[in-house]
Amino acid sequence: MSLAETIYTARFRSSETIERGRTQTLNCPVFRLGVLVAPSSGTITIYRADGTVVASAVPVTIASSIATYSISSGTTAGLSLEEGWLVEWALAMPDLVTHTFRTDAALVRRTLYPVITDADLQRRHSDLPALLATGVTSYQDYLDEAWATLTNRITAQGKRPYLIIQPSALREVHLMLTLHMVFLDYATSAGDSSRYQALADHYMRAYTEAWNGLRFFYDESDENKVDPTNKRGAAASVWTNGRGGYPMWRT
16 A cells, blocks of 8 residues: 555454355445545455455445445355455545455354343442443443453453353453443543542452453354363463473363
């Protein structure tokens, strides 16, 4: 990209997960100066891990200023589950340049979904609805941001979130991280900042403790089965042999 070209942001919050055999919509929201920017047109190309093409320069739809593409159930129904897919969005932007935004993807059996909502936050702090800004009715933005942070951290630790077959195990870490984000925001934008900062610090400690103790059923072989004798942890541990040798990693 030339230094003279406009630098846009393609807002991919995490790796794309495409469920095999289910029609679903992919999208590529693009921003500049904090504002959603609509492409005039574009195409999408989707590659499997071996480089074969699932969709080749297929025209996208621009809906509410966002490039979207519906991948049909029949396109993926007969394919093997795997990581290493690549999605390329070639979008004609207002600077009269076609920018290609790329993101990784995986063809999965099932997507992992969160298990908490506003009601769970309010069970910890019943006054939360009263603290919402005028016109705002939910803490969903915080819930979504905490979920993206959490699943990306799990991925960084070498686990694949879509193989976690016990979503309730993530309830505590998701809840604690969301409350940390809520009160950290209030500490910088609302009155009584010392109270909110203390709550933010409290929930960060609670999140760290919950993360370190996190264990879940993990479908390592991707067979859609729960093995009640085997749980995995999200956090990696470092074990040294005490003789100055190389460290041994265990997850």
